[in-house]
Amino acid sequence: MANRIVVDPITRIEGHLRVEAEIKDGKIVDAYSSGTMVRGLELILKGRDPRDAWAFTERVCGVCTTVHALASVRSVENALNIKIPANAELIRNLMFTAQYMQDHVVHFYHLHALDWVDVVSALKADPKETSVIAQSISNWPKSSVGYFSDLQKKLTGFVNSGQLGIFANGYWGHKAYKLPPAVNLLAVAHYLEALEWQKEIVKIHTIFGGKNPHPNYLVGGVPCSINIEENNAINAERLAYVGTLLDEAKMFIEQVYIPDLLAIAPMYTDWAAIGGGLSNYLVYGDLPTNGFDDVASFKFPRGIIMNRNLNEVIPVDGTDPEQIQEFIKHSWYEYGNGDAVGKHPWDGETKLNYTGPQPPYEFLNVEEKYSWLKTPRWKGNAMEVGPLSRMLVGYASGKNDFKEVVDSTLGKLGVPVTALFSTLGRTAARGLETILVAKWSLEFFQSLLTNIKNGETSTFTKDMWEPDTWPKEAKGVGLSEAPRGALAHWIKIKDKQIDNYQLVVPSTWNASPRDPKGQRSAYEEALIGTPIADPEKPLEILRTIHSFDPCIACAVHLYDEKGTYVHQIQTF
Amino acid sequence: MSRKKPTVYDEIRAQGYSRRDFLKFCGMMGAFLGLEASGITQMVKALETKPRLPLIWLHGQECTCCSESFIRSSHPIVADILLNKVSLDYTETLMAAAGHQAEAARQATMEKYKGEYLLLVEGSVPTKDDGVYCVIGGKTFENIVNEAAEGAKAVIAWGNCASSGCVQAANPNPTSATPIHKIVKGKPVINVQGCPPIAEVMAGVVVHLLTFDRLPQLDKHGRPKAFYSRRIHDTCYRRPNYDAGLFVESFDDDNARKGYCLYKMGCRGPVTYNSCGVIKWNNGVSFPIQSGHPCIGCSEANFWDNGPFYSHLPSFPGFGIEKNADDIGLALGAITATGIAAHAVATNIRKRRLIQSGRMKDKKQNSNT
Secondary structure, rough: OOOOEOOOOOOOOOOEEEEEEEEEEEEEEEEEEEOOOOHHHHHHOOOOOOHHHHHHHOOOOOOOOOOOHHHHHHHHHHHOOOOOOOHHHHHHHHHHHHHHHHHHHHHHHHHHHHHHHHHHHHHHHHHHHHHHHHHOOOOOOOOOOHHHHHHHHHHHHHHOOOOHHOOOOOOOOOOOOOHHHHHHHHHHHHHHHHHHHHHOOOHHHHHHOOOOOOOOOOEEOOOEEEEEOOOOEEEEHHHHHHHHHHHHHHHHHHHHHHHHHHHHHHHHHHHHOOOOOOOOOOOOEEOEEEEEEEHEEEEEEEEEOOOOOOOOOOOOOOOOOOOOEEEEOEEEEEOOOOOOOEEOOOOOOOOOOOOOOOOOOOOOOOOOOOOOOEEEEOOEOOHHHHHHHHHHHHHHHHHHHHHHHHHHHHHHHHHOOHHHHHHHHHHHHHHHHHHHHHHHHHHHHHHHHHHOOOOOOOOOOOOOOOHHHOOOEEEEEEEEEEEEEEEEEEEEEEOEEEEEEEEEOOHHHHHHHOOOOOOOOHHHHHHHOEEEEOOOOHHHHHHHHOOOOEEHHHOOOOOOOOOOOOOOOOOO | OOOOOHHHEEEEEEOOOOOHHHHHHHHHHHHHHHHHHHHHHHHHHHHHHOOOEEEEEEOEEEEOOHHHHHOOOHHHHHHHHHHHHHHEEOOOOOOOEEEEHHHHHHHHHHHOOOOOOOOEEOOHHHHHHHOOOEEEEEEEEEHHHHHHOOOOEEEEEEEEHHHHHHHHOOOOOOOOOOOOOOOOOOEEEEEOOOOOHHHHHHHHHHHHHHOOOOOEEEOOOOOOOHHHOEHHHOOOOHHHHHHHHOOHHHHHHHHOOHHHHHHHHOOOHHHEEOOOOOOOOOOEEOOOOOOOOOOOOOOOOOHHHHOOOOOHHHHHHOOOOOOOHHHHHHHHHHHHHHHHHHHHHHHHHHHHHHHHHOOOOOOOOOOOO
16 A cells, blocks of 8 residues: 655745655655646736736746746747847847856755755764865865865854754755765855855846846847947946856856766766656757747757657647647646647636645545646647756757767766766756856857947837737747746737737646646656655655756646637747 | 854854944945934844844745845845844745645744744735635645734735735736735734845845834835835936936837936836835846836836836826826825825926926925825
């Protein structure tokens, strides 16, 4: 008889996630992932000015802030056939890369690290040993014995105060923690340093978008103007600020984040064989360098990998009603024509229909509906989205950037490419793509400087800004790669207003309940076979779930009803 | 171990900061809070003698932008104070514990520090259908908030979600998203508005409570006056352009490139109370207007329904800058929802007339009603 355990709330994520897992003989034999909060934003968007939609949808998530704003302005630009200036594309790319760097570093240290790093064990470390390790893996200057010794004293004082704050009730001392005390101390030091650093890189958003979280976007370009002869626009001082932040970010990533990742990973190689989950990977691609219509210009290539076959990248078409479909067999919604069918987002329906247990409850009824997330499928297949998918599609597409970073890193760790299909691989892939993104950000910055030097300063096109110039009806799609994976917004505009607005977001792909065929989505599948040493302290569940970087507010219920329209879009 | 709890000052010193750093921090926070020198001395004394304040931070219907903003708190010592000098005993975003151990941490603080802890709420409460639209650990969020509020010293409602429902409460508010002050009864609730609030404003409010053992003065919307008594418009560095009639007519036009006023692009600065023009964002780097985008009014209740964002104020129903100030005054009584906005616009009209007639001296008018 399997034993059901519940982890709710799953902490160190965005949003409200619950996992119920069945354990038999020390391993997970079945798992159920449930989103337990819903807001209904799609209903709220109806009837509004499409140019405002970015601000509404940006509030879908404040952790991966900006990504929904970007997908939104792209959907409107696609619907109205607006081509943004080259500088606007570069500035958007710079904001995109800043978001990735901040988000991935915060995920690694503040959301994920405590699954691998035992803070309490750091108290027993020999600071000399930590210093030797630090200096052997990186040139990062904060590596002296005194530095680690002081930190350890502070940490000891903190623990002795009896007020453990965010570290209270952790699974400290759990036997699945394997790092030696010296490495734990190093990781704790960098946890605190990363907390300081993350607030710096986002200043790129503040410079171009006025604030962070939730910087401003604009249909047709970006809101900031460039004028190198003015104090009130992007000028030499602002650009120098951006350049400095990018240089510092690259340094932090190369000298702290990546060395730490490579120091911790070898201690947990067993996790390169755990948590692989699904075998199919979906990527929409992003970081255009020649307009969003030129998919070949993307830094992150688009495509699908099936059955872990890295010899073939399959194209994906979001306009095809047979490709991306949504199911609600196990979601608290109802469709007009029953629970067995899938609906393309354009034909989607949303009617809230809570049939779960009345709170307070102990268990969900997982045989029936058990989540506020719908279940998206590509041609009926469950797909994983996120950094691992991006690295695999980039690698399988034969892109040199990807080949180099993957091959060299796996070579250092002495593991084959198949090691990526795992909890550890997912976490490593996030680090590897951060290296790429940091490198690309400097390329975008140089291109922006070159444009300005050549007299090209436009950041916005007025074409189609005025609603009077719009067709009576228009439809578009905005695709993007959020830090957590493939993201798409679909919009239908009618009589200058939003007639229909739909989002299919990364964590919906990964965290959704099973489909009518009983196929599990990524979280649930990845948990199967995970060892659980102590059901009272299911640290192992957190490791695999956190490797996806859950972002649940995004994932929940973002589809609109309608269903009577036959939608078309101009490009995909 | 001795029962004497370390004070905030002890903690700061133990973390390697000097007394000079500590005093600098107090001075900086004091300036944000608008304190006189004697008030700063009081703050120094309070932080030197008080133990860490336990905090419980709940998450309801939200996007976590408030937590993200909070960790952007700019001066290192502020981040340090808030993560280490207060005791953040429950926050789903950062805490190590999960599941029932996380819930146990919250319960422990509620029992051990009954009447002493501060409850911070990020997110609104869905009240429709018995609260099934936000359930954590099998309990409705409404239930969790009420339970945690009972023993709290005071409640801080972070951001627009907790203060007024934010985006999920925009028409038609499908889940009946409800702000905290309408849920919690019999406890003081401080609305720290904005989507999100500025990091240093969040820090400033906590420090105020910690230091003075009393609520900051609040405006009629429950917002601390220290940070929400000035209109963006009155603190905007582009204000002289408005007064001189110099406006951006289209994004990225020549006027935009010179940094003229964004009023005609829909700027809500004239009807929005916040500190963006003073403190700015992310350690003073910029704020929306400085980076070329009009203010969307995110620290005001119902700002989502006062759109479209790119329509300028006169197109709002119920009032308009072209209208005569007396007419607006009459309308004000009838339309309370837009009362602040109308009043603010009326103030502007008066001001413009003063400017035109050459009688405007230095009247930084605060029209907060």
